[in-house]
Amino acid sequence: MANVLLEMKNITKTFPGVKALDNVNLQVEEGEIHALVGENGAGKSTLMNVLSGIYPFGTYEGDIIYNGEVCEFHNIKDSEKKGIVIIHQELALIPYMTIGENMFLGNERGKKWNIDWNKTYSEADKYLKMVGLTDSSKTLIKDIGTGKQQLVEIAKALAKNAKLLILDEPTSSLNETDSRALLDLMKEFKKQGMTMIIISHKLNEVSYVADKITIVRDGSTIETLDCKTDEISEDRIIKGMVNRDMTDRFPKRHDVEIGDTLMEVKNWTVYHPEFAERKVVDDVSMYVRKGEVVGIYGLMGAGRTELAMSIFGRSYGVGISGKLILNGKEVVLRSPKQAIEHKLAYVTEDRKGNGLVLTNSIKHNTSLANLKALSTNLVIDKDKEYAVAAEYVSKLKTKTPSVEQLVGNLSGGNQQKVLLAKWMFANPDVLILDEPTRGIDVGAKYEIYCIINDLVAAGKSVVMISSELPEVIGMSDRIYIMNEAKIVGELPASEATQENIMACIVKTGKEG
Amino acid sequence: MTGSKILSFLKKYMMLIALVAVVIFFNIATSGRALYAQNITNLIAQNAYVFVLATGMLLCILTGGNIDLAVGSVVCFAGGVGAIMMDKSIPWPVAVIVMLVMGLLIGMWQGFWIAFVKVPPFIATLAGMLAFRGLANVVMGGFAYSVTDTTYLNIFGGGADCYIPDLFAGIGPALTASDGTVMNKFCLVTGIVAAIAIVIYTFLHRAYLRKNGYKLESLVGTVIKTVIICAAIIWLFYKLSSYKGIPTALIWIGFILGLFAYITTKTTLGRNLYAVGGNEKATRLSGINTKMVMFKAYTLMGLLAGFAGVLNIARFVGAQPTYGMGYEMDAIAACFIGGASAYGGTGSIGGVIIGALMMGVINQGMDIMGTSSNYKLVVKGLVLLLAVFFDVIMKMRKKGGAKA
Numbered sequence: 001m002a003n004v005l006l007e008m009k010n011i012t013k014t015f016p017g018v019k020a021l022d023n024v025n026l027q028v029e030e031g032e033i034h035a036l037v038g039e040n041g042a043g044k045s046t047l048m049n050v051l052s053g054i055y056p057f058g059t060y061e062g063d064i065i066y067n068g069e070v071c072e073f074h075n076i077k078d079s080e081k082k083g084i085v086i087i088h089q090e091l092a093l094i095p096y097m098t099i100g101e102n103m104f105l106g107n108e109r110g111k112k113w114n115i116d117w118n119k120t121y122s123e124a125d126k127y128l129k130m131v132g133l134t135d136s137s138k139t140l141i142k143d144i145g146t147g148k149q150q151l152v153e154i155a156k157a158l159a160k161n162a163k164l165l166i167l168d169e170p171t172s173s174l175n176e177t178d179s180r181a182l183l184d185l186m187k188e189f190k191k192q193g194m195t196m197i198i199i200s201h202k203l204n205e206v207s208y209v210a211d212k213i214t215i216v217r218d219g220s221t222i223e224t225l226d227c228k229t230d231e232i233s234e235d236r237i238i239k240g241m242v243n244r245d246m247t248d249r250f251p252k253r254h255d256v257e258i259g260d261t262l263m264e265v266k267n268w269t270v271y272h273p274e275f276a277e278r279k280v281v282d283d284v285s286m287y288v289r290k291g292e293v294v295g296i297y298g299l300m301g302a303g304r305t306e307l308a309m310s311i312f313g314r315s316y317g318v319g320i321s322g323k324l325i326l327n328g329k330e331v332v333l334r335s336p337k338q339a340i341e342h343k344l345a346y347v348t349e350d351r352k353g354n355g356l357v358l359t360n361s362i363k364h365n366t367s368l369a370n371l372k373a374l375s376t377n378l379v380i381d382k383d384k385e386y387a388v389a390a391e392y393v394s395k396l397k398t399k400t401p402s403v404e405q406l407v408g409n410l411s412g413g414n415q416q417k418v419l420l421a422k423w424m425f426a427n428p429d430v431l432i433l434d435e436p437t438r439g440i441d442v443g444a445k446y447e448i449y450c451i452i453n454d455l456v457a458a459g460k461s462v463v464m465i466s467s468e469l470p471e472v473i474g475m476s477d478r479i480y481i482m483n484e485a486k487i488v489g490e491l492p493a494s495e496a497t498q499e500n501i502m503a504c505i506v507k508t509g510k511e512g
Numbered sequence: 513m514t515g516s517k518i519l520s521f522l523k524k525y526m527m528l529i530a531l532v533a534v535v536i537f538f539n540i541a542t543s544g545r546a547l548y549a550q551n552i553t554n555l556i557a558q559n560a561y562v563f564v565l566a567t568g569m570l571l572c573i574l575t576g577g578n579i580d581l582a583v584g585s586v587v588c589f590a591g592g593v594g595a596i597m598m599d600k601s602i603p604w605p606v607a608v609i610v611m612l613v614m615g616l617l618i619g620m621w622q623g624f625w626i627a628f629v630k631v632p633p634f635i636a637t638l639a640g641m642l643a644f645r646g647l648a649n650v651v652m653g654g655f656a657y658s659v660t661d662t663t664y665l666n667i668f669g670g671g672a673d674c675y676i677p678d679l680f681a682g683i684g685p686a687l688t689a690s691d692g693t694v695m696n697k698f699c700l701v702t703g704i705v706a707a708i709a710i711v712i713y714t715f716l717h718r719a720y721l722r723k724n725g726y727k728l729e730s731l732v733g734t735v736i737k738t739v740i741i742c743a744a745i746i747w748l749f750y751k752l753s754s755y756k757g758i759p760t761a762l763i764w765i766g767f768i769l770g771l772f773a774y775i776t777t778k779t780t781l782g783r784n785l786y787a788v789g790g791n792e793k794a795t796r797l798s799g800i801n802t803k804m805v806m807f808k809a810y811t812l813m814g815l816l817a818g819f820a821g822v823l824n825i826a827r828f829v830g831a832q833p834t835y836g837m838g839y840e841m842d843a844i845a846a847c848f849i850g851g852a853s854a855y856g857g858t859g860s861i862g863g864v865i866i867g868a869l870m871m872g873v874i875n876q877g878m879d880i881m882g883t884s885s886n887y888k889l890v891v892k893g894l895v896l897l898l899a900v901f902f903d904v905i906m907k908m909r910k911k912g913g914a915k916a
Contacts, residue, residue: 312797313799315796315797335799335801336796336797336798336799337799337800337801339799340798340799341799346797348794348797353791353793353794354791354793354794354797355794355797356791356794357786357787357790357791357794357795357857358790358791359786359789359790359791359853359857359858360786360787360790360857364783364786364787367783368783368787368794368795368798368800369798369799371780371783372780375779375780378779378780378781379778379779379780380778380779380780380783382778383721383724383726386726387724387726422798426799
C-alpha cells in the first residue's frame with residue numbers, strides 16, 4: 001500500500017446556523033486520483049476550502065495531516081508552500097493579461113521590485129508544454145478558449161510546484177473533446193507521481209479517471225469506494241449520493257385544482273451573452289398550468305437560470321428565439337418591466353446580487369417591483385407602503401423588529417421571505433422561483449414550502465428551479481429534468497425517484 | 513440609554529454634532545464674531561451655490577457613487593450666456609429661462625452618454641468640464657460682463673438689497689437688537705410662524721399615524737426633536753432679522769432643498785435612485801428602467817447647475833470666464849461629509865444641508881480668523897477625510913457587533 005499523503009481527520013465546519021461539514025474524514029494516498037462526489041451543497045467545496053486554507057486554521061475543528069505532519073494553514077499561501085494547489089471551478093485568470101503574467105501572478109519571477117520577464121516567459125513556455133499547449137505565453141488570456149484557459153490554470157498550479165492538485169469541477173465549462181483531453185492529462189500526471197483530488201458531478205468522468213471515490217452527503221463522508229477492489233457502477237455511486245430519508249420535510253398540499261395552461265414556451269433557444277456561439281438553452285419546450293408546481297431539476301450550469309431569466313423579459317442571453325405563450329396568447333417580452341406587466345415574476349437564486357437592495361429597508365424592498373400600485377402621479381403613499389410591508393412580514397412570518405430594518409441585516413431565510421414578499425406584492429400569475437431555499441436552514445425551508453403551497457392554492461402557477469432532488473420530488477406536481485442546456489426528461493411526481501432522475505442526467509452525459 | 517443605543521444615536525447624528533462643535537469652536541476662536549448677524553447672512557448668501565449643486569450631486573451619487581465634474585463649468589457657461597443676454601438688454605426673465613434650459617440640455621447631453629452609451633460618468637463629465645469651460649470662454653471672449661438689472665439682482669440674491677423688505681415696518685413699535693440696529697419684524701414673524709407650523713404638522717401627523725394604527729416614534733423623542741428644530745429656526749430668523757432680514761438666496765435654497773427632499777423621499781423617482789445605487793441588477797429585474805433613472809439624475813443635475821449659474825451671476829453681480837472653478841469639488845465634498853455613500857444607495861438631503869453648512873462654516877470661520885486661504889483648502893480636505901473615516905469606522909463597528 002502506498003503512502004498516505006493527506007489525511008483529514010474529524011473535520012467539522014459550521015457557518016452561522018448551518019453545519020456545513022460534520023466530522024468528515026478523508027484519506028488520500030500518494031500518486032492516486034481521488035474523486036469527491038456529492039450533490040450541490042453536500043460540502044465538497046467547503047472541505048477543499050478548509051484544506052487549502054481559504055477557511056483558515058481555527059475556523060474549523062479537526063486535523064489536517066499532510067506528509068505525516070499536522071498542518072495549520074492560515075491562508076492559501078501556507079498550503080501552496082506545502083504543494084497543495086487548488087483550481088477553482090470559476091477560472092481565476094485575468095483576461096487582459098498574458099498567459100505568462102497570469103501564471104506567475106503573486107508568484108513573480110525575479111525580484112520584488114524588478115520582475116524578470118525573460119525568466120517569466122521562458123518558464124511559462126516550459127509549463128505550457130507540460131500541459132500540452134503550444135500557444136505562446138505572451139498570448140492574452142482573452143484570446144484563448146475556455147478549454148485552453150483551464151490548461152493554463154493547471155500550468156499555473158504546476159508553476160507553484162504542486163504535489164497535491166485539487167480540481168473543482170474542472171470540466172464544467174468545457175466541451176466533450178476538451179474534457180477528455182483534460183482527463184487524459186490527469187492520467188498522464190498520475191504516471192509522473194502527482195496526487196490529485198477531483199470534484200465532479202459527471203459520474204462518467206469520475207469512473208473514467210478516479211482510483212478512489214469518496215461520497216459526500218449532507219456534510220458527511222458516507223463511504224470511500226476503491227475502484228480496484230469494489231464493483232463501481234454509476235447506480236452504485238448515485239445510491240450513495242442521494243440515499244436519505246424524506247419523511248415530513250415537505251408540507252402536504254390539499255386539493256389544489258389544476259386548471260388550464262397559464263404559461264408555455266416552445267422551442268426556446270438562448271445563446272451565451274459573451275461566447276455568442278455557445279447555446280445555454282437549447283430548443284426547450286415546457287408548460288405550467290394554473291395551480292401547478294412544476295419543478296425543473298438540473299445540476300449547476302445546466303441552463304436552468306438562463307432559461308428562467310431569458311423568459312423573464314430577456315434579462316439574460318442573446319439571440320433568443322422561440323415562442324412564449326401566456327394565457328393562450330403569444331407574447332414578446334422585451335424587458336423585465338413588460339414581463340411584470342404580463343403578470344410574470346422571477347425570484348432570483350442570487351438574492352443578494354440580483355434580488356434585494358441590501359442597503360434599503362424591508363419596506364422599500366417589498367414595494368420596489370410594484371411602486372405603481374402605491375403611488376399616484378409618481379408620489380408614493382408611504383403609509384400604505386408601510387401597511388403593505390407589515391402585512392407581508394406577518395403573513396410570511398419574517399423575523400424582524402420592524403419593516404424599517406435594512407435587509408442586509410436579516411438572515412438568509414428572512415431575506416428570502418422579503419424577496420418572495422416583493423414578488424407576491426407584484427401580483428403575478430406565474431412565479432418562477434430559482435433555488436428558493438438555497439443557503440437557508442431547514443426550518444425556514446419548510447416555511448418557504450408552505451408559502452409555495454399557499455400560492456398555488458390561490459390559483460397561481462409556480463415553476464420551481466432546484467438542484468436539490470428531494471425538494472423537487474417533494475414539492476412538484478410535475479418535473480422537468482434539464483442537462484447541458486436541454487430538457488432531457490419529464491416525469492409526473494408519482495413516477496419521480498431520485499434514482500431515475502439522476503439516471504436521466506447520467507444517460508445524456510454519456511451520449512453527449 | 514444602553515451602549516448600543518448611544519452608539520446608534522452617535523452614528524445617526526455624528527455629523528450634526530460635529531457641525532455644532534465646529535460652530536462653537538469658531539465662535540470662541542473669533543470671540544463671537546462668527547455668529548454676528550451679518551456673518552450668518554453672508555454664510556447663506558455665499559454658499560447658496562453649494563446647496564444647489566450638492567443637491568444635484570446627491571442624485572448622481574445615489575445612483576452608485578457617480579459624480580458630475582462638469583458642474584463648475586456649466587455654472588460659468590450658463591451664467592456667462594445669461595449675463596451677456598442681460599448686457600444686450602434682453603429682459604431678465606428670458607435670460608433666466610435660457611440659463612435653465614441650457615442647464616437642462618447639458619444635463620441631458622451628459623445623461624445620454626452616461627446612461628445609454630455607458631461612458632463612465634467620471635470620463636463623460638470630465639469631458640464636459642473641459643468642453644463647457646471652453647465654451648464659456650468662447651462666448652465671453654475672455655471678457656467680464658456685469659449684471660446691472662436690480663430686479664434680477666434682488667430676486668436672485670445679489671447686490672445690496674437682496675432681502676425681503678420689512679413688510680411690517682410700520683406696524684407696532686420698532687424693535688432694536690442689542691447692537692442698536694432696527695430689527696426686521698417680518699423676518700422675525702416668519703421664523704415664528706414657520707416654527708409653529710412645524711409643531712402643528714408634527715402633532716397632526718402623529719394623530720394621523722395613531723388613528724391608522726401605524727408605528728409611532730416615542731413621544732419624548734418627537735418632542736425633543738421638534739423643540740430643537742424650532743429653536744434653531746427661531747434663532748436663525750432672529751439673527752437674520754437683526755441684520756437686513758431674509759436674504760432672497762435663502763428662499764431659493766429652501767425651495768430647492770424642500771423640493772428635492774420631497775423628490776428623494778416621496779416619489780418613485782427618488783426610490784428608484786436609491787434602488788439603482790443599492791443594487792442595479794436587482795432594480796432592473798424589478799422592472800425599473802435603470803438607464804432612464806441614470807439619465808434623469810444627470811438631467812436634474814444639469815438643470816440645477818443652470819440654476820446655480822443664475823444665482824452665481826447675481827451674487828457676483830456679473831460673469832467672468834473663471835467663475836465656478838472648483839464648485840464641483842465643493843458639491844461633492846458636501847455630499848460625502850453629509851454621509852452619502854461613495855458606492856451609492858445611501859445619502860439624504862438632510863446630510864447635504866449639514867455637509868454644505870460644514871464647508872461654509874469652515875470657510876467663513878477661517879476667513880474671519882484671518883487664516884490664509886491656502887490653509888483653508890488643507891483644513892477642508894482633512895475634514896472631508898475625517899468625516900468619511902468616521903463613517904467607515906462606524907460601519908465596521910456595526911458589523912463587528914453583529915458578528916459577536
